[in-house]
Amino acid sequence: xxxxxxxxxxxxxxxxxxxxxxxxxxxxxxxxxxxxxxxxxxxxxxxxxxxxxxxxxxxxxxxxxxxxxxxxxxxxxxxxxxxxxxxxxxxxxxxxxxxxxxxxxxxxxxxxxxxxxxxxxxxxxxxxxxxxxxxxxxxxxxxxxxxxxxxxxxxxxxxxxxxxxxxxxxxxxxxxxxxxxxxxxxxxxxxxxxxxxxxxxxxxxxxxxxxxxxxxxxxxxxxxxxxxxxxxxxxxxxxxxxxxxxxxxxxxxxxxxxxxxxxxxxxxxxxxxxxxxxxxxxxxxxxxxxxxxxxxxxxxxxxxxxxx
Amino acid sequence: xxxxxxxxxxxxxxxxxxxxxxxxxxxxxxxxxxxxxxxxxxxxxxxxxxxxxxxxxxxxxxxxxxxxxxxxxxxxxxxxxxxxxxxxxxxxxxxxxxxxxxxxxxxxxxxxxxxxxxxxxxxxxxxxxxxxxxxxxxxxxxxxxxxxxxxxxxxxxxxxxxxxxxxxxxxxxxxxxxxxxxxxxxxxxxxxxxxxxxxxxxxxxxxxxxxxxxxxxxxxxxxxxxxxxxxxxxxxxxxxxxxxxxxxxxxxxxxxxxxxxxxx
Amino acid sequence: xxxxxxxxxxxxxxxxxxxxxxxxxxxxxxxxxxxxxxxxxxxxxxxxxxxxxxxxxxxxxxxxxxxxxxxxxxxxxxxxxxxxxxxxxxxxxxxxxxxxxxxxxxxxxxxxxxxxxxxxxxxxxxxxxxxxxxxxxxxxxxxxxxxxxxxxxxxxxxxxxxxxxxxxxxxxxxxxxxxxxxxxxxxxxxxxxxxxxxxxxxxxxxxxxxxxxxxxxxxxxxxxxxxxxxxxxxxxxxxxxxxxxxxxxxxxxxxxxxxxxxxxxxxxxxxxxxxxxxxxxxxxxxxxxxxxxxx
Numbered sequence: 001x002x003x004x005x006x007x008x009x010x011x012x013x014x015x016x017x018x019x020x021x022x023x024x025x026x027x028x029x030x031x032x033x034x035x036x037x038x039x040x041x042x043x044x045x046x047x048x049x050x051x052x053x054x055x056x057x058x059x060x061x062x063x064x065x066x067x068x069x070x071x072x073x074x075x076x077x078x079x080x081x082x083x084x085x086x087x088x089x090x091x092x093x094x095x096x097x098x099x100x101x102x103x104x105x106x107x108x109x110x111x112x113x114x115x116x117x118x119x120x121x122x123x124x125x126x127x128x129x130x131x132x133x134x135x136x137x138x139x140x141x142x143x144x145x146x147x148x149x150x151x152x153x154x155x156x157x158x159x160x161x162x163x164x165x166x167x168x169x170x171x172x173x174x175x176x177x178x179x180x181x182x183x184x185x186x187x188x189x190x191x192x193x194x195x196x197x198x199x200x201x202x203x204x205x206x207x208x209x210x211x212x213x214x215x216x217x218x219x220x221x222x223x224x225x226x227x228x229x230x231x232x233x234x235x236x237x238x239x240x241x242x243x244x245x246x247x248x249x250x251x252x253x254x255x256x257x258x259x260x261x262x263x264x265x266x267x268x269x270x271x272x273x274x275x276x277x278x279x280x281x282x283x284x285x286x287x288x289x290x291x292x293x294x295x296x297x298x299x300x301x302x303x304x305x306x307x308x
Numbered sequence: 309x310x311x312x313x314x315x316x317x318x319x320x321x322x323x324x325x326x327x328x329x330x331x332x333x334x335x336x337x338x339x340x341x342x343x344x345x346x347x348x349x350x351x352x353x354x355x356x357x358x359x360x361x362x363x364x365x366x367x368x369x370x371x372x373x374x375x376x377x378x379x380x381x382x383x384x385x386x387x388x389x390x391x392x393x394x395x396x397x398x399x400x401x402x403x404x405x406x407x408x409x410x411x412x413x414x415x416x417x418x419x420x421x422x423x424x425x426x427x428x429x430x431x432x433x434x435x436x437x438x439x440x441x442x443x444x445x446x447x448x449x450x451x452x453x454x455x456x457x458x459x460x461x462x463x464x465x466x467x468x469x470x471x472x473x474x475x476x477x478x479x480x481x482x483x484x485x486x487x488x489x490x491x492x493x494x495x496x497x498x499x500x501x502x503x504x505x506x507x508x509x510x511x512x513x514x515x516x517x518x519x520x521x522x523x524x525x526x527x528x529x530x531x532x533x534x535x536x537x538x539x540x541x542x543x544x545x546x547x548x549x550x551x552x553x554x555x556x557x558x559x560x561x562x563x564x565x566x567x568x569x570x571x572x
Numbered sequence: 573x574x575x576x577x578x579x580x581x582x583x584x585x586x587x588x589x590x591x592x593x594x595x596x597x598x599x600x601x602x603x604x605x606x607x608x609x610x611x612x613x614x615x616x617x618x619x620x621x622x623x624x625x626x627x628x629x630x631x632x633x634x635x636x637x638x639x640x641x642x643x644x645x646x647x648x649x650x651x652x653x654x655x656x657x658x659x660x661x662x663x664x665x666x667x668x669x670x671x672x673x674x675x676x677x678x679x680x681x682x683x684x685x686x687x688x689x690x691x692x693x694x695x696x697x698x699x700x701x702x703x704x705x706x707x708x709x710x711x712x713x714x715x716x717x718x719x720x721x722x723x724x725x726x727x728x729x730x731x732x733x734x735x736x737x738x739x740x741x742x743x744x745x746x747x748x749x750x751x752x753x754x755x756x757x758x759x760x761x762x763x764x765x766x767x768x769x770x771x772x773x774x775x776x777x778x779x780x781x782x783x784x785x786x787x788x789x790x791x792x793x794x795x796x797x798x799x800x801x802x803x804x805x806x807x808x809x810x811x812x813x814x815x816x817x818x819x820x821x822x823x824x825x826x827x828x829x830x831x832x833x834x835x836x837x838x839x840x841x842x843x844x845x846x847x848x849x850x851x852x853x854x855x856x857x858x859x860x861x862x863x864x865x866x867x
Contacts, residue, residue: 013572055392057571075396085388091315092384093322098315105311106393134322147389345636348778349678353632360629434778437678438711455625488624528625535676535709 001069003158003189004031004054008063011049023049025213026063031191031206033157036184038200038221039193041210042300047193048086050210051162054191055083067158079107082151086162086193088143092136096127096146099135100153107154114153121149125175140167148176159183161192165199177203197292201225209296211303221292228290231264234271237281247274258283309403312395316407320373329368330415335361336422343430351427351436355445355534358423363452363530365419366412367484370456373408374463375476378566383473387571398563405464405559409457416453420446441536447544448533454551455527459484461558462522468566483521491525494518522554616669623673631674638663638670639683643781649854660692668701675708685718686773686782690789691853695726706739713744721769725762763797763846788833792852795830799838799846802826813844 011024024046031037041047052058054065056072070077090099100122104114122131125145130138135146144167151159164180165173180203183190194200200207201221208218219227236246238259244251249271251259263271275282290298320326336358343354378401381387391397424445431440463480470476496502497514526547532539613634614622623630645658667684670677681702688698702719709715720736723729770793774786799817802825806814817838820826830838836850 052388052571057388057391059568059570075394075399078392078394081392081394083389083392085385085392087385088389089385090389091319091386093319094315098318102311102315103393106395150389344778345640346632346679346778348682348776350778352678356628356632360626363625452625485621485624489621492620524625528627530625530628531674531676534628537676 001033002030002066003033003035003068004029004160004191005066006030006050006054006063007065009050009053009060009065010062011046011053011058012061022213024053027210027215029208029215029218031189033189034184034187036180036190036203036205037192038204038207039191039210040195040197040200040207040296041193042195045210046213047195047210048162049213051086051160051191051193054160055081080157082154082156082159084147084151084159084161084164087166088147090135090143090146090150093134095130095132095134096122096138096142096149097131099146100150103150104153107156109154117153117155118149121152124152124179125149141169141172144168145172148179152179157188159188159190159192161190163194164192165194165196173199197296201292207292209299211300214303216299216303217295224292224295225289228292228295229265229287230290231262231288232268233284233286233288234261234263234275235259235283235285236261236275237283246278246280247271262288309399309406312400312403313407313410316377316404317411319377320408320411325372325376326369329365329372332361332365332368333419333422336419336426339426340429340433344433348434349437350434351430351440352534354427354430355423355440356530358426359445359448359452359530359533362416362419362423362449363456366415366452366456367459369412369415370459371463371477371480371484373411374460375467375480376473377404377408378464378467379470379473379476382471382571391571397567397569401464401468401563401566402559405461405562408460408464412453412457412460416449420449423449436536438536441533444529444536444539445533447539448529451527451529451544451547454548455524458522458524458527458551458555458558459487461555461562465558465562465565468562468569484524486517487522487524488528490518490521490523523550526550613666613669616672619669620673627673628677631670631677631680634666634670634673635677635679635683638666639679639779639782642683642687643779646781646785657691658687660687664688664692664694664697671701671704675705678709678712681705681709681715681718683782685722686785689722689726693726695722698722699727711743713740716740716743717769717772721765725765725769763793763800766793767797789852791833792848795832795838796846796848799826799830799840803840803844803846807844814840816840 006027006029009024009027009029010022013021013023015021027046027050039047039050049058053060054067054072055078056075059073065072067077068080070079072078094102097118100118101114104118109117122128125148127142127145127149130142135143138146144164148161148164151161164176168176177199180190180192184203184205204221206218206220207224209216233252235258237257238246239257243254243259246259246261247270249261249263249267252262253260261271339354339357339361342357343350346353381390381404391400395403424442427440427445430436459480462483463476466479467476470479493514497506497511503511526543529539531537613619619630620627642658642663645656664684664687667680670680674680684701685698688694688701699719699722702715702722705712706715706719716736716739720733720740723736724733727733767790770786770790774783774790777783777786799820802820803814805825806820806823814820817826817830817840821829832838832848832850834848834850834852834854836848836852838846838848841847
């Protein structure tokens, strides 16, 4: 069963002077259980709108979103979901401990288990020292970590995280990546939005790119990385005499006794064959490819041009 | 819902607005000296002042708590985190309401106890012309609380549709003012001379408002408490049922509107 | 220095202005005509809706306003400071308004009774107000007692008075009222009736200004009673009415000589009735019977 199933989801907002703004256009998306899905898009692309529709905070204009087989308009659909809102805010008169306990009780957790899990997640997110202080005294990063703690406490199967890395320092970001990787290891489904490609590349199984309310690409991360492959940089140990060329290719750089050759994918096999027969020593082979950032930027620019 | 009620109560007790309003309870200390200015109804005046002070504090609490709880949750974006929990919006709204209602009852008990002490003290200073009937005073304070709980419901209903703080606050105050005036206006319109003078349309409109707005005059039993006048028990039962019915309707409409509302 | 200069200067200027105006302002407020101190009061129909569920409070505060105003004027009168008589018409109007807001307010009836009769001489108005109160304060024997006194003493309507006293007696089960009806229902018993009434009023009064008022009047009527007794004894022995009080004093029947606490002189009218030049008010023989509204 798919953890999240979105079909034909549309959302229009009424703008000023009776205009309608299409915030989301006909989104179809299936996210499998046990999958980490990165939802990538520039600011205002419709990521948060999608997530709010899935969480039942907004009503779809048309289409449906189903979580673990339950329609998202029903409160029951959120029973197995841990949700982190974008730039979260929590009752600031409560302490982190009280809030996490409140969330746990909403998921009907057993008191002893809740206490144990609450202590665990609070320690995990480095809030232990501050746990008894009211949250109005917390920094932005601490609130973000409370948001993650309350999403994790009841150990749900599905995690929906809206910009989980925002507001965090590098240590916090690394912590979140670790947490997501750990969830992946434990077979949980994580659906998170971001506009930072690096986050996606490190932790995601699949990625969807949304631009101006439309899903413009969806693929496995490794496919994108692979499809972006352009060639290799081969470092060979060569004597000064034949340092300049090898197998008909010009060296792009020479450092010491090592020459670097740029080998397009199409001739890589022939080139390596030549290396093999010549008996020269291969020091290093680097893949030369477009990264996810380039992929993302090219999609955003192309869709911007289309609409023009 | 119990946990929502619980955090609502926590929130109110930790709120500075509440603490500020409760400072008004200090005024109870001045009631005996103010009442001693009366010619010969010191106890009656103490009762009047105590009941009015309770009413006033409760009105402030009802308007501010009722109007700001939902509004603040939306404004400060608490709704995103809370409404994405597996609870329905109805549960949330009703939890909020019952939390505030429970708080109002707790405040009533506290303020009521202070009032009883003040009145008891007054009876020592100058015996009242009629014996004080404590049960009457307690019932009066209780019905006062019911009235303001109804105002809370109205304020919350307005907060479910409003994006600003003004509609629930001033709307609730207006409904409160109108609610206390509907009965006298209605009675006035029923008199034969007025029936002849006022057009049917105006009378029908007034009558519609009379049934639409909460009739808060029925909850005002102060005169019974001050002068130890016996209650009409049947009337009290009818008032209680009226309270339950009206509040239920208001809350149901509120939950319907709140469920329909989008959390942008 | 530079940061604080402006706020400090502003504060100093403010303090200076406040200090300069404070004395004159207080003096101005103090010497404001007393009628102005009543301030503007919205009509009772407006107050009824504005006071929402605080009708009893608003009613009580109206009564309080009148009592305090009266207390201020009365104190000055008793201290022999020349002031205008209180604005009785306005006081009566406000008390009538107060009982519309709270028809149970005891102070309003008691206080209205105390000045509508002796000072203003609006006996029927007083009784109408008391009748209104009796519809609500059904347990309060004082209201019919007042009304009975007014009927008997001022209006000389003994039949009506008997009915009021009977009603008062029924409420408090006290024979006093019933016997009052019987004993004082003739002109000769008037002074005793007044003394009984004033005694009851004085005893239960808490407001010092009003209580003092009753005490003075009670003192005056006790003097009248003393003169009446001396007069009657003189008539018993001599067979004729004395012409002047001096006759009574010289014959030793009236000792010490009577003194009017209102500052007037007692004298005997030709029919033997005891009267005083003060007419039982501080304003003396002047124009006190009709309330003067300052223009």
